[in-house]
Amino acid sequence: MVLQCRTAGVALVVVLFVLGTVLETSQASKTTTSREITVGGSEHWRLGFNYIDWVSKAGPFYVNDTLVFMYEPPGVTNFTHSVYLLKDFWTFRACDLKTGKLLANESQGGGEGFKFLLKEANPYFFACGMPTHCSKGQKFAFWPLPFNG
Numbered sequence: 001m002v003l004q005c006r007t008a009g010v011a012l013v014v015v016l017f018v019l020g021t022v023l024e025t026s027q028a029s030k031t032t033t034s035r036e037i038t039v040g041g042s043e044h045w046r047l048g049f050n051y052i053d054w055v056s057k058a059g060p061f062y063v064n065d066t067l068v069f070m071y072e073p074p075g076v077t078n079f080t081h082s083v084y085l086l087k088d089f090w091t092f093r094a095c096d097l098k099t100g101k102l103l104a105n106e107s108q109g110g111g112e113g114f115k116f117l118l119k120e121a122n123p124y125f126f127a128c129g130m131p132t133h134c135s136k137g138q139k140f141a142f143w144p145l146p147f148n149g
């Protein structure tokens, strides 16, 4: 009986997995052009990399693209990071985090990274929230295009 339950459980998991894959695939075919973009490419999210330059090369970005921020959680390296969404160009230029919104804390960049879906065709301003990181250049901004056609 225990074995049967376990088998049924495994079968259910397999069915759900297959169903999930099918749903994902059908969704992907609807939005074939949405992408996952790792911020900074192989450099990930760190100090000492020019993200404004990276954006100009990696862009343009589109609504429904997903940004992936990858950085080591505390304890792995001496430098931890976070992800803030800043309010506007002026707070972005000044690296003013006070009015910004914390999107991902120091631990959320580990594993597969922190994923952020670009929902709107409005400007986005990103910065690291660790002291001095933003002013040292760990920030970038862009305006995603409405669709990728």
Ligand SMILES: [Cu+2]
Binding pocket: 046, 047, 080, 081, 082, 128, 129, 130, 133, 138
């Ligand atoms: Cu940082």
